[in-house]
Amino acid sequence: MNKLGVIGGLGPMATAYFYQLVVQMTDAASDQEHIETIIYSRPSTPDRTKFILGKSDEDPMPFLLDAGRKLKRQGANVIAIPCITAHYFQKRLEKTLGTRVIHAIEETGKYLKSKGITVVGIMATDGTVESRLFQTILEKYGIACVIPSEKNQAKVMHIIYDDVKSGRPVEMDLFEEVSDKLFAQGAQTVLLGCTELSLIKRDYQIGKGFLDVMEVLARQAVLACGKLKEEYNNLITE
Template identity: 40%
Template sequence: MREIGQKVLGVIGGMGPLASQLFYKMVIDKTDAHCDQEHLNLIILNHATMPDRTAAIKSGDLEELYHKLLHDAKFLEVGGADYIAIPCNTSHVLIDRLQKNLKIPMINMIKEAAMSVYCRYGEDFKLGILATDGTIETKLYQKECKALGISTVVPSRENQAKVMKLIYDGIKDGNPIDMKEFHEIEKELRDEGCKCVLMACTELSCFKQMNNLSDYFIDAMEILAERSIVLCGKKLK
């Protein structure tokens, strides 16, 4: 697939599959292309049997997850990828460790999303974070935002349980979503004074797209798609 003047994006997908197909669609929709040949070359590895990221974090044993992610990343590297994107926020708990063992760069969704929010709104404001328990507990976004002078707010324990229900029972399992519960989560974050809310789980990216949510909800995966396009030498629409 490697061609002179064309960069290849490698994608470790399947976490979950619905989010991965949305990421691919975002890359297509956001690329300034007028024919097939102007689109970005991608290698998409849909590793749906990857161990659950939040479960791995809660167990305290990340080794199986790490080795499978590294195997996939090296597969993409050998296959000709110039960059690697992982449309899964929680897996970024391992991104620094993975990067040390690769020759090509990984696009860090956590850093890119935090910087994008900073560029839009500056510092000294409150940002709501909606994510899995694993992403919240490892403070991936809290640490990155703090370094930029952004305060973060996460849901209460009761509302975090509703977030997990939306992610796992709603999007991953395909069951109906209780919008009343989502609005309760939103109200809590608005009442806390959040200027905007980061959808920091790729299932929540799907949820935003399905329900046409307002720009109050910023999609981390959308930012990853945009940065992937630009870093691989294409223009955004």
């Protein structure tokens, strides 16, 4: 069985939920059948969005690389990062470490294609949207992407940073305004493309047609390191 390493703390609550998902998704009849997991929580890692957008000179890459090397030294041979924006650094990180780093967005593309989805809406950070992380990869799978207007993208960032990351109640009216507009623009599925948004799905009723990218990441981690419960083959909310 492969040993899972997790570069966490980006943010801490999302990391805790990611591990919960891995445990929930694993088909195990005893403690001993669960996946051996090493979590390195590194909340001091600089803000990914600010760096990607050129609003900060603090490069997250050395922090991610240091965490990855420590996990590898402890025997991790599959690594997951429960922060979607951090996947901007995935290719460099994987190449430098020489260890598999699961690419949540690539796996999302494969999953959507297997379900026959051709148009998706994206709710994610400015860094993820503006760097075209989703758009570039999903287009390879024949999937078109709809993104929020500038006004609605500001609402998404407010929800992520001022609500979830700040530990405040989520303004669900804003969440619904953004997602409803994406569906109206033709999205068959709306992607929760930030791990803070995953926490909204955990805590609130959000309706049908949503795919949590962190659930895709957790599912792939289980497939790589253990045995998946069959019920987690369908992740799009109904």
